Amino acid sequence: MQFRYQALQRKREPDELDAPVLLASPRGWIAVFVVMIVLGGALVWSLTVHLRVSVAAPGVLTHPGGTSQVQSPYAGMAERMLVKPAQQVRAGQPVARLQDTDGRTRTVTSPFAGQVISATLTAGQIVGVGETVVTVERTDLPDDRLLALVFVPADQAARLHPGSSVDLSVSTAPPAAFGLLRGKVTSVAPYPLTREAVAALVGGDLAAGRFHTGKAPRLVTVDLVPDAGSASGYAWSTAKTPPVHLASQTSVSASIQLRTQTPFDLVLGR
Missing domain, CATH: 2.40.30.170 (Efflux pump adaptor protein, beta barrel domain)
Known part of the structure; x- marks a missing residue:
């Protein structure tokens, strides 16, 4: 049986039992420490920060007072709107003029003070009893x-x-x-x-x-x-x-x- 020279030479060398063994490089330990610090910081953050x-x-x-609708107590035809959106009105102020079925002119007044939000009634429009004339945002409370x-x-x-x-x-x-x-x-x-x-x-x-x-x-x-x-x-x-x-x-x-x-x-x- 023939052996190579290098193998026989290694066989003659004594075991280096007292030589230190490198388990990890310094770069690897730095990476471990960095990960541990990050994990520790994340744990502290999750326990102390309030979302x-x-x-x-x-x-x-x-x-x-919110908004309220001023309704007509009369039935008839609208003659003229007396207010417009964004206008301030006082309690008892006329807001529209109608002509009732008997030909008499009727005035619709606002029972409360506030700001006109909408006034959709137009001249010539037929109005029924209880129909909304204007919507007012109340400011009288x-x-x-x-x-x-x-x-x-x-x-x-x-x-x-x-x-x-x-x-x-x-x-x-x-x-x-x-x-x-x-x-x-x-x-x-x-x-x-x-x-x-x-x-x-x-x-x-x-x-x-x-x-x-x-x-x-x-x-x-x-x-x-x-x-x-x-x-x-x-x-x-x-x-x-x-x-x-x-x-x-x-x-x-x-x-x-x-x-x-x-x-x-x-x-x-x-």
């Missing part, structure tokens, strides 16, 4: 102020309660430029609203379509946080606030805080 859990819903800036009415889907409103923080994105004040309008929940309706109830609050069936999209919503009333130093009179999430006053009937998108939750609890489903 905001919120519900989003559409709404509108308005007054506590003792606690009149600007607030937000938010329509939250009923299945998402169970955890809402007064005092919850609200951030409002105002359609006339881009959030990228002015931030979000601050507010607090003051009341949550106990029952869902019908489409007719929503229409009565926002000024008609056409406007109600944005807030009643198949599922009956619950009404959440949001008071705006005042800020005397702001041009609008209300607090915003940024120091640069809109240079004008907020107007009623302005659309908003609300984000209502439900609770805060750590990422660890979120993963566990708690």
